[in-house]
Amino acid sequence: MAQAQIIDGKIMSERLRADVAADVARLRVEHGIQPGLAVVLVGEDPASQIYVRSKGEYSLAAGMHSVTHRLPSDTGQAELIALVGDLNADPLIHGILVQLPLPKGLDERAVLAAIDPDKDVDGLHVVNAGRLASGQPALTPCTPLGCMIMLRETLGDLTGKRAVVIGRSVLVGRPIAQLLLQADCTVTIAHSRTRDLPAVCREADILVAAVGRPRMIEADWVKPGATVIDVGINRVPFDDPVKAAQGKTKVVGDVAYKEVSAVAGHITPVPGGVGLMTVACLLQNTVTAARRLAGLP
Ligand code: GUN
Numbered sequence: 001m002a003q004a005q006i007i008d009g010k011i012m013s014e015r016l017r018a019d020v021a022a023d024v025a026r027l028r029v030e031h032g033i034q035p036g037l038a039v040v041l042v043g044e045d046p047a048s049q050i051y052v053r054s055k056g057e058y059s060l061a062a063g064m065h066s067v068t069h070r071l072p073s074d075t076g077q078a079e080l081i082a083l084v085g086d087l088n089a090d091p092l093i094h095g096i097l098v099q100l101p102l103p104k105g106l107d108e109r110a111v112l113a114a115i116d117p118d119k120d121v122d123g124l125h126v127v128n129a130g131r132l133a134s135g136q137p138a139l140t141p142c143t144p145l146g147c148m149i150m151l152r153e154t155l156g157d158l159t160g161k162r163a164v165v166i167g168r169s170v171l172v173g174r175p176i177a178q179l180l181l182q183a184d185c186t187v188t189i190a191h192s193r194t195r196d197l198p199a200v201c202r203e204a205d206i207l208v209a210a211v212g213r214p215r216m217i218e219a220d221w222v223k224p225g226a227t228v229i230d231v232g233i234n235r236v237p238f239d240d241p242v243k244a245a246q247g248k249t250k251v252v253g254d255v256a257y258k259e260v261s262a263v264a265g266h267i268t269p270v271p272g273g274v275g276l277m278t279v280a281c282l283l284q285n286t287v288t289a290a291r292r293l294a295g296l297p
Contacts, residue, residue: 004228004264007150013276016149017062020283024063027290035290036065037095037121037282038087042080043073043103047235052099054279062283065092073103080106081114088116094293095121095286100171118293121285124170132178139285144176146277147208147229148183154266155206155227159184162203166190166217166254167210172231176208197221209254217255225265230255231274 027033037059041052052068059066069083080098087096096119102108112120117127123141131138151158163185167173173189180187190200192211201207201221207228209217214234222228232254237244253270261267268274291297 004261004267007154007227007229007266007268007273009146009150009268009273009276012150012153013146013280016277016280017058017283020280020287021062023287027287028063031294031296033290033294034063034065034092035095035286036067036090036093037097037286038067038069038090038093040069040071040080040083040087040096040098042071042075042099042106045101045103047233048099048101051279055097055282058279059283059286064283064286067093075103075106077106077110080111084111084114088114088119093119094290095119095282097122097282119289121282121289123175123285129170129175132175135182139289140179141171141175142278142281142285143172143210143231143274144179145281145284146274147176147231148179149281150229150268150274150277151206151227152183158206161185161205162188163206163208164188164190164201164204165208165210166197166201167208167212167231169210172210173208176210180206180208211254213254214252215254215256217260219256219259219263222260222263224263226263227266228255228260228264228268229274230257230268230270232270233275 024035039052039055041048056066056068087093096115098111112124115125117125120128120139123139128138132140163180165173165177168189168191177187177189190197194200198221202223204226207226210231214236230253234252235249236252238248238250251271
C-alpha cells in the first residue's frame with residue numbers, strides 16, 4: 001500500500017495568509033478600513049501564551065491593527081467583562097478573541113456571551129453557533145474552517161462522502177460536523193460513549209479526529225484511501241527514554257501518524273497541519289467581520 005499524501009498545513013496556511021494580507025490592503029485602499037483584532041489572555045498558561053503571541057504576530061504581518069491584552073490570573077469576572085464591553089464599543093476593533101481555557105473561577109460561558117456576536121471571530125458565541133446550525137451566514141470557529149479548506153483543496157467536491165467526526169466539543173467537533181453537513185456529506189459525530197468506535201471510523205471517507213488523546217486512532221480504524229484530518233495537539237514525553245528522562249516533550253496528534261499513513265489516502269501531520277490553518281482562519285474571520293461591520297458584501 002502506498003504512503004498517504006501529506007496535506008501540508010504550512011503551504012496552505014501561507015497561501016491563505018497571503019490572500020488575507022491582499023484583502024487587508026484592498027480594504028485600506030478602497031474603503032479606508034484597517035481590520036483590527038483584539039486578543040485577550042488571562043493568566044499564564046504556557047500553551048495559551050504561545051498561541052496568543054502567534055496570533056498577534058500573524059495579524060500584524062497581514063497588515064492588521066492588533067492589540068493583545070494580558071491580564072493576571074486573579075482578574076475578576078466583572079473586570080474581564082468590562083474589558084470585553086470596551087472592545088465591543090471600540091471602532092478600531094473588528095474581531096475579539098478571549099483565549100481559552102480561562103483560569104478557574106471565571107465563567108467562560110458568561111465571558112463569551114459578552115462578546116458582540118458580529119465581532120466574535122472565534123465563532124463561539126451562541127448566536128454564531130445558532131446561525132451556523134441553521135445554515136445562516138455566521139462567524140465560524142477557526143479550526144473547523146481550516147479543516148474544511150484543507151478538505152476542499154484536497155478532495156474538491158465533498159458531496160455524498162461519509163464523514164466521521166470523533167469529538168463533540170463546542171470548539172471543534174460540533175461546528176465541523178455542521179460544516180461537513182453544509183458541504184453535503186453524510187455526517188456521524190462519534191464520542192467517548194460511541195459503541196464500537198473503530199468500526200464507526202472504518203466507514204469514513206473523511207475521518208476528523210478531535211478528541212485530545214495522543215495517537216488514539218490506529219491503522220485498523222481507517223478505511224484504506226480515507227482522508228484523515230488530525231486536530232489533536234497533545235504534548236507527550238519523547239519516545240527516546242534518555243530524552244524522556246530529561247523531561248523533554250514533543251507534540252503529537254490524536255492519530256498514530258506513522259501507522260495510519262500506511263493506510264490513509266491523505267493525512268494532515270502534527271505539527272504542520274491543522275494548527276497552522278487555525279491562525280490563518282482567525283485572520284480571515286477578522287477581515288470578514290470588518291467587511292460586515294462596514295456593511296460591505
Ligand atoms: N484555545 C485553544 N484553541 C482555541 C481557540 O480556537 N479559541 C480560543 N478562544 N481559545 C482556544
